[in-house]
Amino acid sequence: MEYVERMMEAVRYIEKRLGQKTNVDEIAGHIGYSKFHFQRLFHQVTNHTVGQYVAARKLTEAAKTLRRTNYRIIDVSYMYGFESHETFTRAFKARFGVLPNEWRGSGRIPPNLMMDVLKAEYLDHIQQLEAEAAGQVDLDEKIVRGYSARSCSIEHIHDCWNRLWKNCRNKQKDKFGIVRYDDSMEFDAAYTYLAAAEAEHIEAEEEQEQFTIPEGTYIVFEHRGSVEKLPLTYRYIYGTWFTRNTHRLNGVFDFEYYGERFAGVHRSESGILIYVPVSAP
Structure with a gap:
């Protein structure tokens, strides 16, 4: 898809200049689009404005540098193109909820606030996603039992499902994938x-x-297609949807629901519901 290819070229251009001042005209000119066309297209394809993406990438890389090196905070701020220590500190606090020195010490940043580099595979996938959540529901408590993978390798997760399948009394009953x-x-x-x-x-x-x-309130998303692309849907949920909506995550788990919409692990028409617990916005 030409649009995705152009956007990836823009992303590569941005990444090379994270430590510099980069404006929309410059990026648009690099990929041969007008400023107006590029801004609209970037937002449609990535679900982020150009400014949001550039700022989030600079702050994410700055956060990683602060945690992994002993560079002074003021030096890190200049490294990623911020005009002053104060400007950097305000932007850091606004995005992550902690000050740079707090994060460097023992602070925590929710992973969904970190902006990874956009990849072509992800951009291709979100073109096919229903961008909005399927809905909000209130669930009663439910007790489930099964097999857990302490290692998150695909092989270990598959092994858990194989063992579950063999020991289910009724193979037609609903299944759950709990991610903690x-x-x-x-x-x-x-x-x-x-x-x-x-x-x-x-x-x-x-x-x-x-x-x-x-029991509680959950936002429900529907993943369509192969289970191999589930990680991309999770990236969309936590990397895009929750950063653009006012719901607050409630708990350190979510779960996949394999019900009547699930047609098989490799079927394009297959549907998997993902439930994310939230508190009131």
């Missing part, structure tokens, strides 16, 4: 995965794990 995040909130959000069914629908084994999905 490490509360450390570092750059690479660690998580454990639990492939589960409602407790009464699975033969109990000693090595199984039980989890209670708490």
Whole structure:
């Protein structure tokens, strides 16, 4: 898709100049578009304005540099093109909710506020997404049981699902993929995965794990297509949707619901619902 290719060229241009002042005219001219056309197209393709993306990338890389080096804060601010220590501190606090020195010490930043470099695969995928959440629901408490993967490798997650499938009393019953995040909130959000069914629908084994999905309010998203692209949908949910809406994350887990819309792991028409717990905006 030509538009995605042009946007990726713009992203590469931005990345090379994170430490410099870059304006929209310059980026647009580099990829051969008018300023007006580029601004609208960038927003339509990426779901971010040019300014939002550039600022978020500068602050994300600055945050990583602060945590991983001993550079002075003022030097990091200049490194990423901020005019002064004060300007950098205000922008950092506004995006991440902590001051640069607090973050460098023992502060925490929710991973969804970190802006990774946009990739062509992600841009291709979000062109096919329903951009808005499927809805908001209130759920009752539900007890599930299954097999967990402490390592997040695809092979281990597949093994959990295979074991669950073999021990389900009724294979037509709904299944759940519980994603529990490490509360450390570092750059690479660690998580454990639990492939589960409602407790009464699975033969109990000693090595199984039980989890209670708490009652509460959830935002529901629908992933369409192969399960291989689920990580891209999660990136959209946490990297774009929640940064543009007022709902607050409530809890360190979310879950995938494999119900009647699920047609198979590789089917393009397959639907998986993703439930994210929230508190009132």
